[in-house]
Amino acid sequence: MAKGSVRKKGKKWYYRFYVEDASGNLVQKECVGTESKSETEKLLRQAMDDYEKKKFVAKAENLTVGQLLDVWAEEELKTGTLSNGTVENYLGTIRNIKKHPLAERKLKNVTSEHLQSFFDLLSFGGVHPDGKERKGYSKDYIHSFSAVMQQSFRFAVFPKQYITFNPMQYIKLRYQTDEVDLFSDEDMDGNVQPISREDYERLLAYLQKKNPAAILPIQIAYYAGLRIGEACGLAWQDVNLEEQCLTIRRSIRYDGSKRKYIIGPTKRKKVRVVDFGDTLVEIFRNARKEQLKNRMQYGELYHTNYYKEVKEKNRVYYEYYCLDRTEEVPTDYKEISFVCLRPDGCLELPTTLGTVCRKVAKTLEGFEGFHFHQLRHTYTSNLLANGAAPKDVQELLGHSDVSTTMNVYAHSTRDAKRKSVRLLDKVVGND
Template identity: 25%
Template sequence: MTTTRNTKRKDKARVVLRKGESQRKDGKYDFRWTSPDGKRHSIYAPSLEELREKEKGIHLDSLEGIKAEARYVTLNDVFTLWAKVKRGLKDNTFQNYLYLYRQFVEPDFGKSKVSTLKKSDMKQFYNILADERGLQISTIDSVHTVLHQVLDMAVDDCYLRSNPSDNVLRELKKAHQFETTHRKALTVPEQNLLLSYLSKTPKYQHWYPIFAVMLGTGLRVGEATGLRWCDVDFEESTISVNHTLVNYDHRENNGGKKGCYFNCHSPKTKAGIRTVPMMDFVKEAFEKERAYQEESGIHCTVTVDGYTDFIFVNRFGECQHQGTLNKAIRRIIRDCNDEVLTNNPDSTILLPRFSCHTLRHTFTTRMCEAGVNVKVIQDALGHSDISTTLNIYADVTKELRKSEFENLDRQFAQWKVPEE
């Protein structure tokens, strides 16, 4: 009677190897297995102990449904898939996300293997953006928005157990003592100084109409630059806001050229489509713009997505660019303050640093100060969420209350009993 002996494979040290394990000629070890989809995979390690640690991870991944190929997939790979399937974003928002990722993530951090990413890796990456690259917290916030969505997809597609970017940005803000500062509106004296300087200074008079309109309507930059003459009803004193002009500085067209491109989009939300009352000084600003263009022989020469006859165009008849407007503001601030200080070195009323969006916030502040109903403010600004309006309203009324009590304190100061 013959007995069959069950022999097991062993390595050079006579250690019994498990199924799928083997030792190569160079002494290193490998482990081969077949995933449920029928694909063959293998991993390597210099020692049997390290190999078996990796095997544990593979076994755990298998139990939790993590794909075997996850160890080969990079963050850039998942981003490419995310960009292909992402829906529900306005094109300008989507293009900005693509730009941010390609600019700050793709070249280095994007090459990381998804399966190896840990929370500490995300923290270190955000710290690099803040400390070494000097990015503002708002920019890092936008980068995080993209990354969090991409990593959520990695979790959904079984490349990761959990999203390593969860709560990382919140912790970063605390660690760096970043404070979210509310945009400051121009005060009434600053607002009056701006309008006065623009209206009386020949060098800048052609900028008065667009900045006056933005200041007197609260329109977003793209809504103001996208206005057409047919959107303004002089008889009813109303402005129809039904689209926004968007410019891209970093998008490539089919020919591979980079540059500035314009598109006209519907507003981000239904609330963005609205009719805004036109105050008298805003109507006068439109009339000044028309007179200036007629005198200078300027007329709109462009059509963007079927829209034409834009009100605010440059000297070539092309759409105004947001960057151009903000550069003009910086020059206006500089020259206005120089003139004020030349006439009165002790003047306390100077123009602060501000941007186009500050004019929208200034309009909102004036409405709050005038006691306009919050729902009316929401409608005028095109806010879809009342909480956005309420946050601004709360900030403004808080500042207003503080200043009112300071005035009250000064009045009571005259009754203060002098110390003996």
């Protein structure tokens, strides 16, 4: 909003306010008023209102899709109504949209045809503006693009009033269907397969030689079903060895826009309790002893982990920091004792674990396509296969409803399917 004032020169009052020149710089504009101060102040308000209206129209005339996304992100995306993970996901999506020529198009000229072509390219693939040919994206990934575009275009209609209608309302999300080779002799069971006990032992042996620090979070995921961010975010205060349970209250992830690791809530923003057995009790006790030994061996070079509270536009999040004993600790840093540590005391981070898993997938026979989340699948399949109640498994996993547990995991093994169809043999035999 333009700022102004009035002043008297001789018998007359004058009003002045700041406006932007052609270069975007603020310059002062002064106009003659009347001999009455109140009348001159009225003229000032009218002049400023007229200026703002003209400026608004000019801005709306030249606003691009990319600029709209920036305004929406600044004013709406960081209001505290979304989780930190969702905000980061949307910000990453905005960065990707802005790489496309659609982002340079003036908002007033964007049609549903432009938007439909953009989403079809995402869905079915093809030659992108950078000249590279890419395959279509997954349905979940496309939904992120759709959510960002739908919300930002609604925002452009109201409250911003940049445009009078939302062309996104006419968009249909179309998805590529997998083609089936009718004459292939390959077994096309695309479900994620659980890891056998034998393969799990091979994995630990491999990691013992290549990446020992990755073993503990791998074991926690195998025996407790934690997500990668939850395993890395687990602190010793969350581990109750007497009651043999974990309290899962936080997750850690990398924020690309801030270039920092952020500690936030779990995926469902709910604290849950996960019980575990004697095997994991022994694993935790051994890990604690090893960490105390490392602390003595490293001395001043041993690291301590901290978090720092950050408040930003009604959002609160926590940044992760790691300092050795020689470094001065800022007063706003608070210490946290994580479970999954490297020998020098630094946290074993999710990105590091992801890299380890990708290397396993490339180099360890029988682990092609391996990823950390497969351990969570294995945990669930093992529970269900041994008679655990689906509702109990749902609560252990932190799923929003039991159908997610059953749909994603209960039919993930060939053995489960075989047992189901063999029920028919029993019926036929009884006849």
